[in-house]
Every structure is written in C-alpha cells, then in structure tokens.
Amino acid sequence: MDPITLLTVVVLSTFVGFEVVSKVSSTLHTPLMSGANAIHGIILVGAIIVAGQATSGWVLALGLTAVVLATANLVGGFVVTDRMLGMFRGRRPASATDQTGETK
C-alpha cells in the first residue's frame, strides 16, 4: 500500500468507527465491547500468514502460538458475545407476562 492510500483507509475507518457506535445505550456497552474485542481477533489472518511463511522451527513455533492465541480471541469473542445477546431475547411487552413460568 502506498502511504497516501494507507492514510485514506485509516482516516475513513476511524470516522466510521466513531460514527457507528456514537449513540449506543449503556445497556449494550458490554456486548459492544465484547463484539469489538472479537473483531480484532482477525489478527488471526496475520498470524496465519506469518506461520505459513515460516522457514525456521522457532519462527513456526511462535507463529503457531500466535495462531492459537488469535483463534481464542476470535472464536471465544464471538461465542461469548452471542451468549450475552441471547439473553436479551423475548423482552417484547406482550410476552412479559407469559414468561413467569420460566423464571423458576
């Protein structure tokens, strides 16, 4: 990437990042943090490239370590976010009364 393209990408991504979460209620702070946390697990792509280009044993070992860590971040992050959000379902006003049986 040439420096100008890079700068363009970084500046535009920053604005998009600011904009998409600017009006989030405090209820969703935790899931949003957790979801953003999962997204940076995409460092897995970088870890795969590094491990896939390793020529010596120790580079491969460290590269594979990075793959394991990045996978944990990515997979664990999305799973735990989904679990959190799964608990927000079924809170329609109409269904508020027929949930009484499930609270035991």
Place this chain on the structure above:
Amino acid sequence: MSVLSAPWTAVLYLAAAVCFILALKGLSSPRTARRGNLIGAGGALLAVLTVFLSARLENIPAILAAIAVGSAVAAPIARRVQMTQMPQLVALFNGVGGGAAALVAILEITHSEGPAILLAVAFTLLIGSVSFAGSLVTVAKLQELISTRPLVFPGMRWLVSAVLFCAVLAGGLLVGTGNLVWAILLLVLSLALGLLLVLPVGGADVPIVISLLNAFTGLAVAASGIVLDNVLLVVAGTLVGASGTILTRAMASAMGRGVSGILFGAFRGGSTAGSTTQSDRPVRSGAPDDIAVLLRYAERVVIVPGYGLAVAQGQHAVAELALTLEAQGVNVAFAIHPVAGRMPGHMNVLLAEANVPYESLREMAEVNPEFKNTDVVLVVGANDVVNPAAKTSPGSPIYGMPILEVSHATQVVFLKRSMRPGFAGIENELLFDPKTTLLFGDAKESLGRVLTAVKAL
C-alpha cells in the same frame, strides 16, 4: 495455494471489512445486536478462508491444527463461563489478541524493510504487549487473585517514566537498525509497562481499563496490518480502535470521570486510595419477616441489584420476589446503575437472563427523581453505586460518580453479605442511617427467606 487472484482477494477482504462495520452498527441497537454479532463472525470466517485461498502458505496442516486447538480451548470456556465472570473472560480474550499481534510483529521483522514499516513493527510490539500484560492484570484483579485496591509504591511514577523512556529508546533503535535484539528488549519493556500502568488502577475503574486496552489491541492489529501490507487488518483494527475509544469515553462519563484520571489517578497520590478501616458503629439489622412486611405493605418498591446479586446467582430469586410483590399490588421497578456489576450493562444481561421484563429496568437518570416517592428501596448486593460519599465527600475515591440516590426513599433495606466495603474499598454512610435496615447473608438465600416470609403474610 493461490487459487484467488489479487483483485479477488482484495474484494473478499473488502466484503469482510463491510461485515465488521455492519457488526458494530448492529451491536449498537438491542434489536439487531445478535444478528450484528453473527454478521461479524461471518466476516471473520470469510477472511480466514480468503487468506488460505490467496496467500502462498506452507505448514497448512500445522496451522489448521493450531486453529483447532485455539477453538477447542476458547469456545467451551466462552459457552460455559458464569455470567458473573464474563468481564474477566472478555479481558482475557482481549489480552491474547494483543499478544498475538505482538508475536506477528516480531516475527515479521526479518521481512520488514524501511523505517516506516519498522516503525509500525515497533508500535505493534509496544501496544500489543501493553495490552497483553495489562489485560492479564485486569483478569487477576477481577478474579481477585490480586488485591482490587490500587497497587502503588513510592517512586512508581519515576519507574514508569523510566520504563517508558527506555521502551521509546529501544523502539527508536529498532526503527534505525531493524535488529531483533532491540525488538526483544522493546517487547520485555512493553510488558513491564503494561503491568505498571494497570496495577495502580482501583477496582471500580477496571472495566474502563478493559475497554481502553480493547481499543489498544485494535490499534496494534491495525499497525500489524501495515507491517503485513494487509488492508483488512488495517481497517478492522482501526474500526475497533476508534469505536473502542468512543466506548471507553462513554463508560468513563457514566462513572463521572476522565480516562486519564483513571489511568494516572493513583500516581497523583491518594485520590483513589480510599480507606479500608471498617468501623464498628452500630447498624440496625432486621429479620426476613420485618423486611417482608415493609415490602408487602409498600406502594412502591425499587430494587437496586449489584454485583453481590450476580455472585450469588440470585437473579432468578429477585425476579420471583418482584413478581410476587406485583401480584399483591405493589409497584416494583429495578434501578440499574450504568456500572452495576463488574462491567457497564452487566446487570441488564443478568436480569435479562432471569426474564425480568425490559420495562421494569429503569436507567439511573430516569429513576433518580422517583426515589422521593418510593416507600422502600431494596438494595441487593450493591454498595458503591448507592454510596452518598460520591456526592458529599470530595476526598472519596468515588467522588463525582453519579449514584442512585436511594437515600431519598422512606426506607432502605440492604441485603448484604457482610459489612465489608464494596469493590472501591470505601465505607457506605447510608448503612448507618436510621432509616436503613440490614439483612446479612448470601443474596440468594436472603432473597429466598424474604420471599417465603412475603408469601406467608
């Protein structure tokens, strides 16, 4: 394998980046949040498939095995972890992500030429390692493996400055020479810096630090994208860095403080230290029957849930108590402080798990003016978020934090484990107020006893 041509690779990475934007967008609204998360996961899957199909890779079986190991470890933990321990888990995942970014950067040094790329390597190393070490400290604090109180020692400020100076120096030498030795030195110094920056943070501020470190990891990933010349990593990392910064600021303002005050407050001396002295002043404790009478014959009851409720897994018991009281004509609402629990929004998640209807959950700004018309406030396992010291004593570590003004209610009932101060480590004057009644014990058991007593009336 290079099945995909460069343009196709770029298009697929772009699609993945769009998925991430849609994911963040979706996560900002309750109705679309779950779908948003799935879109994000889909984007990640697409990106991983793309890298396998486009880059020239050796060692593919070993890489697939490493992915299998990472998934096999993380997914079951993520699925089974207690909801109360979720903040630690998010911090842990964040830390390992930062660690992965630092490893990627250090391994790419041999392929990196030119000061600009080496600068990106140094940045990734610094930020990724700070995030890794700092996140592990937050996990240890939340798990109470180490003291939740700020950990400071004399001269710490100078040590931090010295380590930071040496790290910048090592980074400069790395950019100048491209020598691996400097990279390793930078890595070690940055890990030390991560520890030193987070150890002095007081317990109540830990969630905000997690959010900040989350933004840091995002920036490290973006910088590693520059190192690897991978536009998806740049976009995804920058998105997380930017949205994480906004989120950190939103959380900090919900607690009434600035981000720099949280990070450096303890260095400025005493401000977040608090007092640990437990006073032996008399308090009034009541039997479950007394509390049942108070609740049953009240017109309006507000329940303030806190971390103690979460620890005791009492969310179902409190939901049942609320339903029972409502069936007997009492108006019951839940007052949710933005940072109740260990993370902003944590309490909403737990009560949603217990099927407490959304309309019963009131935000702080909405419920505060209503306390003066409230007969009984039932505080279950919360302390700092109702502590009037936040308004009245300027020396207090939580001074300035918006609180639920429960002292305006006619009666206040605390269900507490003990007289131990809350997470912030300070005593609550309200406990000694004449209108306060206390019931000691595990939140779930106490709720059960009160519930039985209410039903017997």
